[in-house]
Amino acid sequence: MSEKKPLPLLRARSPSRCPVCGQGSYSRAGIHPQCAARQADEKRKVRLKQEALTAAEETPTFPAVASAPWQRSCPKCRALQHVRTKVCSCGHTFAVQVRPPAGEGGCA
Numbered sequence: 001m002s003e004k005k006p007l008p009l010l011r012a013r014s015p016s017r018c019p020v021c022g023q024g025s026y027s028r029a030g031i032h033p034q035c036a037a038r039q040a041d042e043k044r045k046v047r048l049k050q051e052a053l054t055a056a057e058e059t060p061t062f063p064a065v066a067s068a069p070w071q072r073s074c075p076k077c078r079a080l081q082h083v084r085t086k087v088c089s090c091g092h093t094f095a096v097q098v099r100p101p102a103g104e105g106g107c108a
């Protein structure tokens with residue numbers, strides 16, 4: 001009866017340490033797959049954050065935003081207009097929604 005435990009062969013090799021979590025890693029790359037994924041995710045998060053910041057900077061701020069369904073802002077002078085207004089005071093012509101003629105003047 002032998003109570004001798006076999007020495008773990010892997011321990012013989014000095015494991016490379018995972019640069020992410022600092023734990024020994026026996027994988028060939030020396031980094032845990034999940035740690036590599038986490039590292040890539042962190043990089044992606046940073047990049048997304050930077051992209052969001054630049055996007056926020058580039059997005060023009062409209063001082064007048066239509067807050068009511070019957071309002072719309074002129075893309076030229078940004079003034080709020082009634083949706084029925086076809087031509088803005090600045091001269092911008094709104095795109096007219098083409099409606100089918102059916103029902104027009106139906107009831108007198």
Ligand SMILES: [Zn+2]
Pocket residue numbers: 018019020021022023025031032035
């Ligand atoms: Zn790790």
Ligand SMILES: [Zn+2]
Pocket residue numbers: 074075076077078079088089090091092
């Ligand atoms: Zn206008």
